[in-house]
Amino acid sequence: xxxxxxxxxxxxxxxxxxxxxxxxxxxxxxxxxxxxxxxxxxxxxxxxxxxxxxxxxxxxxxxxxxxxxxxxxxxxxxxxxxxxxxxxxxxxxxxxxxxxxxxxxxxxxxxxxxxxxxxxxxxxxxxxxxxxxxxxxxxxxxxxxxxxxxxxxxxxxxxxxxxxxxxxxxxxxxxxxxxxxxxxxxxxxxxxxxxxxxxxxxxxxxxxxxxxxxxxxxxxxxxxxxxxxxxxxxxxxxxxxxxxxxxxxxxxxxxxxxxxxxxxxxxxxxxxxxxxxxxxxxxxxxxxxxxxxxxxxxxxxxxxxxxxxxxxxxxxxxxxxxxxxxxxxxxxxxxxxxxxxxxxxxxxxxxxxxxxxxxxxxxxxxxxxxxxxxxxxxxxxxxxxxxxxxxxxxxxxxxxxxxxxxxxxxxxxxxxxxxxxxxxxxxxxxxxxxxxxxxxxxxxxxxxxxxxxxxxxxxxxxxxxxxxxxxxxxxxxxxxxxxxxxxxxxxxxxxxxxxxxxxxxxxxxxxxxxxxxxxxxxxxxxxxxxxxxxxxxxxxxxxxxxxxxxxxxxxxxxxxxxxxxxxxxxxxxxxxxxxxxxxxxxxxxxxxx
Amino acid sequence: xxxxxxxxxxxxxxxxxxxxxxxxxxxxxxxxxxxxxxxxxxxxxxxxxxxxxxxxxxxxxxxxxxxxxxxxxxxxxxxxxxxxxxxxxxxxxxxxxxxxxxxxxxxxxxxxxxxxxxxxxxxxxxxxxxxxxxxxxxxxxxxxxxxxxxxxxxxxxxxxxxxxxxxxxxxxxxxxxxxxxxxxxxxxxxxxxxxxxxxxxxxxxxxxxxxxxxxx
Numbered sequence: 088x089x090x091x092x093x094x095x096x097x098x099x100x101x102x103x104x105x106x107x108x109x110x111x112x113x114x115x116x117x118x119x120x121x122x123x124x125x126x127x128x129x130x131x132x133x134x135x136x137x138x139x140x141x142x143x144x145x146x147x148x149x150x151x152x153x154x155x156x157x158x159x160x161x162x163x164x165x166x167x168x169x170x171x172x173x174x175x176x177x178x179x180x181x182x183x184x185x186x187x188x189x190x191x192x193x194x195x196x197x198x199x200x201x202x203x204x205x206x207x208x209x210x211x212x213x214x215x216x217x218x219x220x221x222x223x224x225x226x227x228x229x230x231x232x233x234x235x236x237x238x239x240x241x242x243x244x245x246x247x248x249x250x251x252x253x254x255x256x257x258x259x260x261x262x263x264x265x266x267x268x269x270x271x272x273x274x275x276x277x278x279x280x281x282x283x284x285x286x287x288x289x290x291x292x293x294x295x296x297x298x299x300x301x302x303x304x305x306x307x308x309x310x311x312x313x314x315x316x317x318x319x320x321x322x323x324x325x326x327x328x329x330x331x332x333x334x335x336x337x338x339x340x341x342x343x344x345x346x347x348x349x350x351x352x353x354x355x356x357x358x359x360x361x362x363x364x365x366x367x368x369x370x371x372x373x374x375x376x377x378x379x380x381x382x383x384x385x386x387x388x389x390x391x392x393x394x395x396x397x398x399x400x401x402x403x404x405x406x407x408x409x410x411x412x413x414x415x416x417x418x419x420x421x422x423x424x425x426x427x428x429x430x431x432x433x434x435x436x437x438x439x440x441x442x443x444x445x446x447x448x449x450x451x452x453x454x455x456x457x458x459x460x461x462x463x464x465x466x467x468x469x470x471x472x473x474x475x476x477x478x479x480x481x482x483x484x485x486x487x488x489x490x491x492x493x494x495x496x497x498x499x500x501x502x503x504x505x506x507x508x509x510x511x512x513x514x515x516x517x518x519x520x521x522x523x524x525x526x527x528x529x530x531x532x533x534x535x536x537x538x539x540x541x542x543x544x545x546x547x548x549x550x551x552x553x554x555x556x557x558x559x560x561x562x563x564x565x566x567x568x569x570x571x572x573x574x575x576x577x578x579x580x581x582x583x584x585x586x587x588x589x590x591x592x593x594x595x596x597x598x599x600x601x602x603x604x605x606x607x608x609x610x611x612x613x614x615x616x617x618x619x620x621x622x623x624x625x626x627x628x629x630x631x632x633x634x635x636x637x638x639x640x641x642x643x644x645x646x647x648x649x650x651x652x653x654x655x656x657x658x659x660x661x662x663x664x665x666x667x668x669x670x671x672x673x674x675x676x677x678x679x680x
Numbered sequence: 681x682x683x684x685x686x687x688x689x690x691x692x693x694x695x696x697x698x699x700x701x702x703x704x705x706x707x708x709x710x711x712x713x714x715x716x717x718x719x720x721x722x723x724x725x726x727x728x729x730x731x732x733x734x735x736x737x738x739x740x741x742x743x744x745x746x747x748x749x750x751x752x753x754x755x756x757x758x759x760x761x762x763x764x765x766x767x768x769x770x771x772x773x774x775x776x777x778x779x780x781x782x783x784x785x786x787x788x789x790x791x792x793x794x795x796x797x798x799x800x801x802x803x804x805x806x807x808x809x810x811x812x813x814x815x816x817x818x819x820x821x822x823x824x825x826x827x828x829x830x831x832x833x834x835x836x837x838x839x840x841x842x843x844x845x846x847x848x849x850x851x852x853x854x855x856x857x858x859x860x861x862x863x864x865x866x867x868x869x870x871x872x873x874x875x876x877x878x879x880x881x882x883x884x885x886x887x888x889x890x891x892x893x894x895x896x
Contacts (some may be wrong), residue, residue: 090692092767315767317704369707369765400710401724571829 089160092315093367095125096161100135101248102241104128105159105169105206107139107188109594110180115140117322119376120212120233121175122310125235130308134241137161137169138314139629141184142191144591144598150191157191166192170244172206174225176214179571180564180593182221182582185210187591189224196583198226198271203254207244212323215268216345217524217631220571222270226258230266230299230634232331234307239264262292266299268634275576275630281617283575283628294455297635300672304331304350311363323374324405325364327357329389333378334659334675336666338446338650339434339477341523342378344638347666348673349659354385358392361583365402373397373404377607384657388594429468429512430461436477437487443653444479446527446646454491459498468512469495475542475559476534478518478650485542488515511554517546519565523572525636527646530623536562563601565592569619575630578618639667682748683758684785684890686774686779688741689734693769698733704770705745712761717748731785731875731886732792732847735854736769742874743791743888746778776890785886790878791832793846794855796840796868805862806836817860827857836862847875 106124108115115121115138128136137159141190142150150157156165166172172194175186178258186196194208195201210218211229218228229236240261240485247257262269272292276284288294301307305633309328316323332349333342345612361373393404400531434454436442442449492515497510504517519539534542539562548558571578584607592598608615623629625644642665649656656664659675689701696704706726709716718724727748734740749758757762759775766772809815815828830853841862845853859868877886 090767090769315707317693317700317767319703366711369710371710372708401718502704 089163093315094161095129095136097135099128101133101245102135102171103162103164104134104136104171104173104241105139105164105166105192106136107166107172107174107185108141109174109176109184109188110594111143112140112316113318113320116314116316116320117176117312117614118177119326119328119662120177122313122326123308124173124233124237125314126310126312127237128241131238131241133245135161137164139166139188139192141147141188141592144178147187147191147591156193157188167194167206169206169250171241172208172324174208174210174212176210176212176218176221176509178594179214179220179568180569183586183593184233185221185224186583186586196586197223199223201226203252207254207257208643213342213345215349216341216634216636217573217629218268219630220574220582222576226254227261228267228268228270229299230296231636233299233303234301236264236266236299237576240267242553258291262290263296268296270576273633277575280626281614283630283632286628286630287343288633294345295635298345298370298637300348300350305318305356307351309360310474311360312367313364315368322374323370323519324374325361325368325370326374326376327361327364327377328352328377329357329380329383330377334382335379335448336446336646336656336659336664338444338527338646339435339474339520339523344525344666345636346378347638348668348671349675351383351385354389357389358396362396365397365400370484371402373402375404376432382660399583409635415431417485428512429464430463431470431472432457433472434483435472435474436480436490437473437489437491438484440653441477441480441487443648443655445474445477446650446655448655448657451491451494455494455498458495459502462499462502463506465508467499467508467510468514470514470516471495473515473517474520475517475546476539477651478520480533480534482542482545485546486549488517488546492552492555496552513554514554514558515546516558516560516660517543517548518560519562521565521568523573524629524631525638525643527650529573529629529643530625530627530647532620533566535620536566539565561596561599566615566619567593567604570613570615571618573623573629573631574618578609578613580611581613588666637671639665681752682746682778682782683755684744684746684776684778684886685758685762685772686742686744686887688739688771688773689743689769690739691769694739694768695736697736698730701734702728702730704767704832704869705747708762708766709747709768711765712758714758715750715753717750729784729786731789731877732852735856735870738870738872740872741773742872742885744785744875755890755893757895774887774890774892776887776892778890782889783883785877786849788879789875789876790846790848790883790890791844791846791876792872793842793874793876795871795873796841796843796855796858796862797871798841798863798866800839800863800866802841802862803811803836803838806834806841809861810834810836815861817857819857821852827853827861831858844872844876848878 105122108118108121111267125136129135139159158165183398189196194205207226209227210225211233215228215230258269261267262272272288272290274287278284287652330351334349337343435447436445522528522533543559547557585603588603590603694732709726717727719727728745734743755775755777759772760770812828812878814826817827818824830846832844845855855870859865874885876883877889879889
């Protein structure tokens, strides 16, 4: 596509940076992180950041057939002619799509095969937490927040380019920047049982790399001039990031841990940002984004401020990620004044017992009270997210999901008919639990595919009710996530094999081919049980242990123990639990902020 | 008041759907901070509609939409503000005020003038077509239809043909079907040059149904 409003045009930039997202335009353009980096990089006079997304399969085939290369949107420059090719990795199933884009761009897939003329291929994003399965394809990774580190390594590159660029020299220096991981500088040795024996740095690389956070979150670069897509993208609206991090400590949630410490933006600054964005885009919807928006300390002030500023212009404000336990109906009512949007909740587990194990601190009372209030203000569409395959889960917990849904239905029909807004629509969605690195459950084994499928069918039967839809995630795909999430470097061979067979767009149902992965595992003698379903021993060296997200292992082990005993851990706004950030500048220390 | 706006599109804006174009204009009107009128009800949207949808891939120099405004404003001002905020590839060419009670653009939309540009000489085939009384061709769905009556006027010169075709909602012709007739299926670059309304008994270009107003 290209030619959209607000794209950046530069001539003769010193450094050309391809900001790549390993999925289609509609998905990539909805990614906030990429929008932030586009502005951060383009604000630098030396750098021209241009976008590149994965062309759909028919286009990819056409490019190959005609011998043409994948190019950037802004300048139509082939990927191989960039100085940097940077990928965002947020989801394990995007890995084969990365290889797809590299190959289409004319770039050798393995870092060791790339010469001096090839671009530096790097990545950032949430999957960097354990990037080992794709370590062989990248020259380096950025751990944590990219806003400041981007200029640090592009400046370094500029210096090297001026005096005559030699890749190995550049890498030796770039690994010294805090937050940069150069995988080729680490030798991994394995024990006989397949677990990691040692991770040894060389070339002066540090033994551990620490996650970067920006010095002043509220003051740091915010998106103020987003590119306005012509076509309908997934999140086609003004998005305001109101805070980063989360204080709830749900034990399954990697995001809650790796985006710590909690930092908020001031409401007045956010309203000003919204004004800027609305002025240069003409969007008619504003969305507030964070891991747990109702925890934002200025939520009422912000909601009121946005409504005051924008409701006359018929701009609606929508709130995703609301927690059930402190959701205030007055806010919902205010926000729905302009347009009616449905409500989404994530109880995650069907019984209080299991919710306590995973530390999702909501009670049934919370759920039903919130739902009732939402319905009284005119909502008739409810979405409920649950997980299946959680540690200690039994069929009783699945029955719990069914009874929650039934009770919600009852509540709706108890409301007098004239107050209801049409028929009730409940969508229940279950995803499959994947044990993730840097969570209390990183030592757990995943439920097998068979078990997950059985549980899905069980729920499907029990949820056959009027007004209720049940959707569930593909069990095999979740299993693959499970293999890769805590996988080691030896998995790069599997990803490469699967790609060579034709894997790409694996998160897309119509593209995903199970056989390719089955064959790839077979050919590489991969013990998938070892990676996905095996419970880890507490003293095992994890393949990603050299990456430090400042979450102490001792803290995670304490949380795991509490989980097994069904003991909850309250919000850290109410008192610090020593996750590790208290030593590194977290302002939650000492109680309520 | 209701304004009629004539616009052109080229470049990357040619490859967007009609819905995308509607959205692009709605957002441009918001960026321009013009006093647009909104619909009532739960999902308020700007009161606007297009005369005739344009297929993906087609350029235009003569497409129209109408927009309702909350108050009287000069059409010269509307045109200036919109052109200041529209993306590069879309431009407002004319803006006029519609008469009180004038029918919706779509209701009076009658015919459209297209230019088809080919990479081969089509003059002979085209002239044969224009001379004929009927000409059967297959449309995209494989149905056989007589396309000749749908082409009201036409002329051809080397690799270009200009045709005036029926375009009302009851009987609209997509000129791409002529690729099969003129060039054995070779793809043309299609530009809509003008759109015509059947207004008060006359067939006139849409811009003649509006009146330019200025600030006094």
